[in-house]
Amino acid sequence: MRKRLAVALTTLAALVLTLLVVVPSASAAVGLRVQNGKLFEGNGNEFVMRGVNHAHTWYPGETGSFANIKATGANTVRVVLSNGTRWTRNSGSDVSTVISLCKTTKLICVLEVHDTTGYGEQSGAASLSQAADYWLSADIKSALAGQENYVILNIGNEPHGNQGYQNWTTDTSQAIQRLRAGGYQHVIMVDAPNWGQDWSFTMRDNAAQVYAADTTGNTMFSIHMYGVFDTAAEVSAYLNSFVSRKLPILVGEFGHDHSDGNPDEDAIFATTQSLGLGYLTWSWSGNGGGVEYLDMVQSFNPNSLTSWGQRAVNGANGIKATSRQATIYGGGTDPGDTTAPSQPGTPTASEVTGSSVRLSWTASTDNVGVTGYDIVRVAGGTETAAGSSSANSATVSGLAASTAYTFAVYAKDAAGNRSTRSGTVNVLTGGGTGGGSCAVTYKVAGQWQGGFQGDVVVRNTGTAAVSGWQLRWSFANGQTVSQAWNAQASQSGAQVTAGNVDWNRSIPAGGSTSFGFIxxxxxxxxAPTAFTLNGAACTVG
Incomplete structure (x- = not known):
């Protein structure tokens, strides 16, 4: 996925005048097919890819990712395979398993050989001819036989770097012709050179010639959009240059950021949607080498969407809003229900113990009915699954004592739509020892219209140290705590809980600690009139 900088785009008008498209007959195509610059299923319904790339060859054990990708609403998965040149070869048996997983989860399968990445510049990369050898090997041909309704054959990923890319046209044409001569009737997808970004416009300017090399007219083009495509104008001009000539194209990879520049992901989502073109986001999980930010979920956990994953799945023109299942799986042209449930109310916490908390929230509403709620733990901007519930309350267990947590919830409906996330609630679990004899001084250190600063001193008047502490009190006049220092604070209704931080966990006998809050x-x-320290009443004053 190494990318390079852009050069200026030539005008679309000049391109249209100088290029001539020869459109072969598509009568020989079976299953998925290309016609008039669009992708269609065998029954004649147009199919627009909305999907995710998945690094199967590097993570062969993550087979659950197929179902998890489907759960985002995706209709397609692009699967990374290896012909054995750079990584362990994916056998025909493994490819059959991948296809079965795609069909079980009702995904269209795009299979690609990744070893070709950056050929001519990347040491050890495979040529397109070597990729064609893989597809023509007996076990792989057997795995793909009869799968034309479900599988698109992507010959090789980013098959030329920034050296030797002038050979892309010939190399690609010859590879297509070899696959056709070998009996393949599948839709063939070909990637652009220049690490997939075609800054030299080699694919753009020679696409008609390559398309004409396929006597079935069943080839489509894939552009990878990273730093080269950092403006809406560049995104639109490139894609429209294919659309205007009825040459089928999709965005086979893209992200929200990259080391070679900041792609305009909003323009990519919007332009593909307006033009009716497919897109496949990079990538589900497992990125390394400094591009870990392109993971859509953390550690293959479908309940831990990253900010990129949230944008790609739930954002404007994203997967959930625009994807339509292939009709061969029982989908249709009717988009069905796409209305998400209303946002749940911000949870409140009760029954807090050292290992659990009960959360309650205002129920969501939905046009087809709310089927349940996902509870997530939020930390540092990421989310981790914490449970689920069919009702608008639940007990979350398995928590650590004397620990601060932040929780939120999502609502789900019968059509699989998910609401926006609720507000968050902070919870401090119980724990600690001691606290049988204590005194508390509470004062308002400063007050202004609508706000105030509170200062609290907690004294251990007993003979044993307090190890880990929680101070609780209730406000009588509806006051709320918004932030604290030298303590972790949370509030449920009128009751406030303030607990130790790492550096003041222990209060020695005869000693004290203090904290403040806004x-x-x-x-x-x-002022509150009663306080408890680890459940024991304290004197006030």
Whole structure:
């Protein structure tokens, strides 16, 4: 996935005037097919790819990713394979398993040989001819036989780097012709050179010639959009140059950021949607080498979408909003219900113990009915699954004592749509020892219209140290705590819980600790009259 910088685009008008498209007959095609610059299923329904790339050859054990990718609403998965040149060869048996997983999860399967990446510049990369050898080997041909309705054959990933890319036209044409001569009737997908980004416009300017090399007219083109495509104008001009000539194209890879520049992902989503073109996001999980930010989920966990994953799945023109299942799996042209449930209310916490908490929230509404809620733990901008519930309350267990947590919930409906995330609630679990004898001083250190600063001193008046502490009190006038220092604070209704941080976990006998917070008030700001330390009542004053 190494990418390079762009050069200026020539005008679309000049391109249209100088290039002539020869459109072969598509009468010989079976299953998925290309016609008039679009992709169609065998029954004549147009199919627009909305999917995700998955690095199967490097993570062969992550077979659950197929179902998880489908759960995003995707209708296609592009699967990384190896012909054995750079990585372990994927056998015909393994390819059959991949196809079976695609069919079981109702995904169209795009299979690609990744070893060709950067050929001519990347040491050890395979040529397109070597990739064709793989597809023509007996076990792979057997695996793909009869799968034309379900499988698209992507000859090789990014088959030329920034050296020798002038050979792309000949190399690609010859590879297509070898596959056709070998009996393949599948849709063939070909990637652009220049690490997939075609900054030299080699694919753009020679696409008609390559397309004409396929006597079945069943070839489509794939552009990878990273730093070269950092403006909406560049995205639009490139894609429209193919659309205007009725040459089939999709965005086979793209992301929200890259080391070679910042692609305009919003323009890619919007332009492909407006032109009716497919896109495949890179990639589900497992990226390395400094591009880990392109992971859509963390550690293959479908409940831990990254910011890129959230954008690609749930954002404007994203997968969930625009994907339509292939009709061969029972999908249709009717998009069905795409209305997400309303946002759930911000959870409140109760029944807090050292290992669990009960969360409750205002229920969501939906046009086809809410089927349940996903509970997530939020930390550092990422989410981890914490449970699920069919009702608008649930107990989350398995928590660590004396630990701060942040929770939120999503609502789901019968059509598989997911709401926006609720507000978050902070929870501090119970724990600690000691606290049988204590005294608390509470004061308002400063007050202004609608806000105030509270200072609290906790003294251990007993004879044993307090190890790990939680101080609780209730406000009588509806005050709320918004932030604290030297303590972890959370609030449920009127009750506030403040607990130790790492550096003040212990309060020695006869010793004290202090913390402060910012709160809000309206009308009255009376001081609390009762405090407990680890469940034991304290004197006040």
């Amino acid at each position: 709160g809000s008030w309206n009308g009255s700001n009376g």
